[in-house]
Every structure is written in structure tokens, then in C-alpha cells.
Amino acid sequence: MDTRFWTKEKCKWRRKVLPLTAFIILLALWGTIRAQSPVDTLPPSPPTEVTAFDTPNDAGKNITINWKLSTDDGAGRNIVKGYDILRSESQEGKFEVVGSVVAGISTFQDDKVKNRRNYFYKVRAKDHTSSDSPTVGPVQASGQWYHKGKTVVLIFVVIFTALVIYFVESAKKGKKLYVRPIPGMDAVDEAVGRATEMGRPILYILGLSTISDVATIASLTILGRVAKKVAEFQSKLLVPCYNPIVMTVAQEVVKNAYLDAGRPDSYDESNIWFLSSSQFAYAAGVNGIMLREKTATNFYLGMFYAESLILAETGNIAGSIQIAGTDAVTQLPFFITSCDYTLIGEEFYAASAYLSREPKLLGSIKAQDWGKAGLIALIILGGFFASFHFDTFINLFTVGH
């Protein structure tokens, strides 16, 4: 047996293995040396040009702090991990961290301050160690009465209000204001009459929103008109409610409608009741009412969500005449497919004016139409201005927060 180390055959593979082994040893040595090298203990350079000021155009209790990033943030040694914002009520007092932001961010809003009280701030750049900016202050928070970024909204409000007042006054003076036919509302008399003939009740759903919602308010106005018709026809009206406060108002509205129709004795408060404030429990309850009471006509007017199709499809199966109206865009397709008449968006708001023919409502409809005509003109103008990169006009419509 050949015991020599460098035989011709052995040399062949040793030539490959030895350099590889040497490379691994060198790599391990380099890693060990690097691991033992001292950590960079120098703090990052501090943020500079720190400013603190009362946040403009707000309701107060808010101070904005801006700074220039540390030179070691995204550049230099690039070691900054983030910034702490420190606050104190005196320049020499104890500073406390009130918030943190990640590296690269150079602004912070402190919303945990009181109005008209002095505050001092500094910003700390963080790595393993940290460095603070100079202290800035004193600064006080205060609220503003006027939001300068919303001037354009004010202009719109003034113009629109002036239009409403003008047309309402015109209507009051006897000027005839035309409102185009709204098919769903023309069917109200027919729907109430049908229920009377069949001896079955009418179901009125006010939607699933609160009393503050415009859709609910519009629905209550239409409820008054429907209830009056029901009282005149001596039919039965059922109003299961989702919201207890809406129920309270609905009771008042229906009671007044019966009074207007000269039938206060026919009013039964128990027909307007609270069912549930849980969306699908309410839907389950209304479905049961439709099938058990065999309602001849169903009104779905107000704000609706995922229960819309469940309700309308059950009414469809039960063979009721169905009139729906909502401004919930995602629910409108479901009502259109399963109801006899659907009031789309603003048609629903116009319906109350159409039914009542009250000068106030007719005047506001006319004013809205003029408002829409104005918007169309602005869109056309804006399209041309945008095409020629005249951004000043377009930026007029950017509303501040």
C-alpha cells in the first residue's frame, strides 16, 4: 500500500479539498473577528430645525411638531431606527415620551395636550444610543373658529342656501313649481287601495339607520303621507322598527297623519313597535311578519344594508306589491331586481316633495336642480382646464381636513 501523501492519484482530489478547507477556515476567522469588533457606540446625529406649533384649522388640543431628519437617517451612517417625541411643561422639567415615529418620518401631532397651556418639546433620534434635539417652546394649543381650508365649502353652502331660500319663497308666493312624475310614488295610492281591497295590512320598513340619517328623515316624511292614505282608506299599517328612537318618531308621525285624516280613533300605537337592533334578527323578524300577516304592500324606504335582498325576496315570494327607495348604492341593484318600484338615490328624497307638494320641499327640489346644473358647468369647465393643466381651478375643489 502506498502511504505517501503526495502520490499522483491522491494529489488530484487533495488539490480540490485543501483550498476549500482553507477558504472555510478564513471565513470562520473573518466572522469571529467581525463579531468581536466593537459596536458603533457613537450616537446618531440629532434631528435639527425642530419646530412646534398649534395645529392650524382644528378644534384645539393638538400641537404639530416638525423636524429635519438626522443626517444618519437614510444617509451618513444610516443607523437611525426611529424618533421619540418628548414633552414637558417647563423647559428644564422632566421630559416624557408622548409618541414615536419610524425613521424617515419628520412630523408628529400631539393630540394629548390641553388648550392654552405652555409645552416644550424635543425630538430624540434613536439607535442603540440616542441623541436629543434642542428644546423648542413654549407652544400652546388652541381651537380655531374658522377652517381656512374649507372656504370653498362655505361658498357652496352660501350659494345653495340662497337658492333654497329664493325658490322656497317663490313657491310660497304661489309660483307653480313642476316636479316630474316619480313612478314609485304614483303607485302609492294603488298599493294602499289594493291592501284595503284585499283586507290585508301594509308593511312599512324605515331602514336600519338612526334618526340623524337623512335617509331615515326622508322615509319618515313619506311615512306620514302613506299613513294618511292608510287612515283614509281605513287599512292597517305595520311599522316594525330597528331603532328605538326612530320608533318614537314614527309613532308621532303616524299619529299626526291619522289626526290629519280625521281618524284619530283608528290609530293603534302597538302597530309601530321596536323589533330588534340586530341586523339579521330584524330581517328574520320582518320575514316572519310578511308571511304570517300576509302583507299586501311592502314599503322599504330608508337606509339598508345586507338584509335588503332577504327582505325584498321574501316579500316577492309572498306576492306583495313592493316599493323600495334608498341611497345605499350597493343595495339598489337588489331592490331593482326584486321590487315592483324602486326609487333610486335622490328620487327617494324628491318623493316626499312630490307626494306632499309643500312649497318648502318643492322649492328645495328646484334649488337642488339649479345646484346640479352649476355642478355640470363646473365639471365641463374643469375638464377643459385639466386638459390644459390649469391646476389652480382644479385645486379649488380640494377640501382641507
Next chain:
Amino acid sequence: MSTDIGVWIAAFLTLGILSFLYKDNPFYKVSESIFIGVSAAYWFVYMIYNVIEPNLLGNLQKGEWWYAVAGILGVMMLFRLIPKIGWLSRWAVAFMIGTGAGLNFIVYLQSNVMKQIRGTLAPLNSIGNIMMIVGVITGLIYFFFSAEHKGLLGGAAKVGIWFIMVSFGASFGYTVMARISLLIGRMHFLFSDWLGLLH
């Protein structure tokens, strides 16, 4: 199959509600009554611990006495239960409707008018932008109520309702998919949590 009594009750109630697809029946009636009763009780407790306690009592304890105005308005709502002073509840309702209408006026003007208009102001340099502007304008014309939809106005309104219907079609498909996911969730509960057939 699950050995948890809670899962069995939930499965029974789920099947009870689904049985409505066949017709109104005693199982549905039982499930419906339990659903409504439990939800009423749940919301009652939820309102106490998540609205009255933190928003009213919590703020009163902090010395923010003006929250007492909201408390008084809330109590006034309950005066409906006493017919002689029931009229006082109208004040609270009037306050809510008034503040709601006032606040919403500005919010809607900003979000539904200004921001939409801002989004529509696009250069007329592509088919997409032109379609968008035409769609918005004709859609607005459809909602003109104080003029008869005849002639040019009628034609534009017709184009507008087509735009609206096409967008409803897209919305319909999108929302149906979301509803299917709700059904899948219930089916998964029945076949996985209850019957243990899916893993």
C-alpha cells in the same frame, strides 16, 4: 361530530333559520324568536357597557359636567312612558334630528359633492376620462326633477340611466360574491364545526 352542546344549539338554530327557504314553520318561529330576544338583550347590555358607562358616566366622573346635558336629553326620551309629560321627549328627538341634519349637511357636501367633483375633474385625453365625465353629467341630468325629461334633456337622462344601470350590474355581481362568502361561512360551520366532515 361535535360534542359541544353550544355547537349543537347553534347548528339547530342555523338549520331552523335556513328552513325558512322551504316555508314558514315552527322551527323557524322558534329560531326567529330566540334570535330576536337574545339580540334585544345583547344590545341592551352592550349599550350600557359601551355607550352609557364610558361616554356618559365615565365623562361625568372625570368632571366633564356638560355631558350631563346628553344624560338629561336621554332621560327626556323616557318621559314618553308618562303620558302627561310625554311631550318633553319631542325636545330630545328634535335636538337629535337638528344636530344630525346640520352636521350631515356639511359632511355630505364635502364627501358627496366636493370630493366627487374633484375626482371627476380629469383631462379629456382618454376614452376612460371622457366616459367618466359623460357618465357623471348625464347621471346628474337623470336626477333633474323640476324639468320634464323631453328632447335633449330626455335623451341625456336616458343615457344617464344606462350608465347608472351598468354600474348597478357591476355592483350586483360584486355584492353577490360577498353574500356567497357569508353562506360559505355558515356551511363551513355546519360541515366542519358541527358534523366534523371537513377539516
